[in-house]
Amino acid sequence: MAEFRYRSVEEHRRRVLGLVPLLPAEDLPLAEAHGRTLAADAVATLDLPPWDNSAMDGYAVRSADTRDATAPSPVRLAVVGELPAGTGADPALAPGQAAAIMTGAPLPGDADAVVPVEDTAGWDPSAPTAGTATPASVGLVSPARPGSHIRRRGEDVRAGQVVATAGQPLAPQRLAALAAAGISRVSTRRVPRVVVVATGSELVAPGQPVRRGQIPDSNSLMLAALVRASGGEVVHRTRVSDDPAELRAVLARTADSSDAVILTGGASVGAHDVARLVLAPESGGGVPLEAADGTGAAAEHDAGRGVPLEPAVRFERVSVQPGKPQGFGLLPDGRPVWSLPGNPVSAWVSYLVFVEAGLLGMQGRAATTPRWYPATTVEGWRSPPRREQYVPARVVSGPGEPLRVAQATERGSGSHLAGRLARATGLVRVPAHTDEVSPGDTVHYRPLEA
Numbered sequence: 001m002a003e004f005r006y007r008s009v010e011e012h013r014r015r016v017l018g019l020v021p022l023l024p025a026e027d028l029p030l031a032e033a034h035g036r037t038l039a040a041d042a043v044a045t046l047d048l049p050p051w052d053n054s055a056m057d058g059y060a061v062r063s064a065d066t067r068d069a070t071a072p073s074p075v076r077l078a079v080v081g082e083l084p085a086g087t088g089a090d091p092a093l094a095p096g097q098a099a100a101i102m103t104g105a106p107l108p109g110d111a112d113a114v115v116p117v118e119d120t121a122g123w124d125p126s127a128p129t130a131g132t133a134t135p136a137s138v139g140l141v142s143p144a145r146p147g148s149h150i151r152r153r154g155e156d157v158r159a160g161q162v163v164a165t166a167g168q169p170l171a172p173q174r175l176a177a178l179a180a181a182g183i184s185r186v187s188t189r190r191v192p193r194v195v196v197v198a199t200g201s202e203l204v205a206p207g208q209p210v211r212r213g214q215i216p217d218s219n220s221l222m223l224a225a226l227v228r229a230s231g232g233e234v235v236h237r238t239r240v241s242d243d244p245a246e247l248r249a250v251l252a253r254t255a256d257s258s259d260a261v262i263l264t265g266g267a268s269v270g271a272h273d274v275a276r277l278v279l280a281p282e283s284g285g286g287v288p289l290e291a292a293d294g295t296g297a298a299a300e301h302d303a304g305r306g307v308p309l310e311p312a313v314r315f316e317r318v319s320v321q322p323g324k325p326q327g328f329g330l331l332p333d334g335r336p337v338w339s340l341p342g343n344p345v346s347a348w349v350s351y352l353v354f355v356e357a358g359l360l361g362m363q364g365r366a367a368t369t370p371r372w373y374p375a376t377t378v379e380g381w382r383s384p385p386r387r388e389q390y391v392p393a394r395v396v397s398g399p400g401e402p403l404r405v406a407q408a409t410e411r412g413s414g415s416h417l418a419g420r421l422a423r424a425t426g427l428v429r430v431p432a433h434t435d436e437v438s439p440g441d442t443v444h445y446r447p448l449e450a
């Protein structure tokens with residue numbers, strides 16, 4: 001029997017990250033940048049807050065005036081103005097004077113404290129005018145601490161300070177930070193334009209009648225959705241038969257309008273494995289993947305670093321289950337192409353383990369790694385020796401409980417069980433050195449629900 005060299009998950013991922021091109025930067029208005037990755041540090045143009053302002057609805061006071069205030073004997077201050085948020089006014093406050101002030105309004109230069117309206121004499125929240133009319137004077141029932149309820153200029157961010165760094169994705173909370181710091185345009189990486197091709201003469205569009213031998217193409221929908229979740233744009237999604245001419249035509253047609261290609265099916269050793277025939281014709285169809293005798297692509301490895309950066313498309317066995325047969329490389333036009341196995345669970349796992357990292361790398365996010373959370377498994381199963389295993393899993397613990405997970409399918413990670421993917425809420429990872437998982441073991445879980 002032939003012996004095969006298996007590439008490790010890490011080696012394969014490194015090869016992907018070493019070959020994918022970094023997309024060019026483009027400037028965008030902040031309003032169009034959601035989901036993009038920063039190509040340069042974003043620098044604040046404003047102090048944040050831009051000026052000292054009130055944290056409360058209440059009264060801006062001179063704290064020295066309030067030193068003797070007590071409940072039985074309140075200090076009364078004349079209210080000389082009202083400062084709503086948005087005002088630019090800076091009324092002078094003489095001793096004994098205060099200004100009504102709303103949350104977010106600039107603090108008068110003469111004031112050094114804010115007293116919330118609730119802490120003033122006679123405050124009655126049930127009164128019909130509560131909070132609406134400004135009284136002529138206000139009684140204070142305790143001394144105001146200097147600096148109280150004041151938000152200081154620049155305490156959050158200073159003008160000139162880096163608010164977010166190159167390589168960070170523009171998530172909603174980050175967009176808010178940039179907008180608040182006065183930034184209106186950002187340098188971002190261009191979105192990768194991706195072509196998704198399902199290969200296989202057995203495939204029909206979902207919903208079409210299937211005759212014996214045919215199945216609905218479920219992979220291309222899944223992969224397209226995954227691409228979008230990774231910040232990519234799907235410019236073309238299609239199916240091709242096992243006729244190599246069809247795949248060649250799609251690759252040629254999309255050369256100028258896309259940055260990357262993802263194929264599924266035909267990655268293994270079958271006689272009709274069209275992806276191999278088209279992308280690595282020298283390997284022929286139906287021959288074993290890369291042999292372990294030091295010939296072929298295996299001999300070209302950069303032995304020192306273990307990072308083979310030969311750009312041509314290579315089909316290899318990776319020590320992962322599912323997802324063993326993997327094709328990856330650069331097309332002659334420079335586009336990275338992933339050729340993933342056709343089994344639906346294998347395609348899902350392959351994307352998450354090998355494609356996602358590459359598409360993020362193209363956007364300048366090579367350092368981004370998914371978060372895995374320790375979880376207790378309530379089930380046991382076997383894991384193939386020396387292969388990292390990825391099991392579709394579901395959370396079985398309740399909200400607020402420590403995380404407990406089970407397999408999404410009772411039959412483990414059978415890579416053809418597409419229907420049972422519906423139960424998966426995420427993935428469990430089992431390291432290569434673990435051959436068996438027992439109930440109660442700690443595993444690593446990656447949540448994947450939208």
Ligand SMILES: Nc1nc2c(c(=O)[nH]1)N[C@H]1C(S)=C(S)[C@@H](COP(=O)(O)OP(=O)(O)OC[C@H]3O[C@@H](n4cnc5c(N)ncnc54)[C@H](O)[C@@H]3O)O[C@H]1N2
Nearest residue numbers: 198200217218219220265266267268324340341342343346
């Ligand atoms: N002799 C060997 N046979 C196989 C090996 C092997 O090492 N030696 N590896 C097996 C493993 S593991 C996998 S995974 C598959 C991968 O095969 P291919 O990438 O060539 O995929 P296909 O043969 O085209 O399809 C496999 C399976 O998936 C179904 N499929 C394909 N495309 C789709 C799609 N778009 N949507 C839904 N389902 C799809 C297809 O009908 C097949 O049932 O090879 C094993 N064989």
Ligand code: MOO
Nearest residue numbers: 322323324346415
């Ligand atoms: O490796 Mo295949 O990808 O198990 O099903």
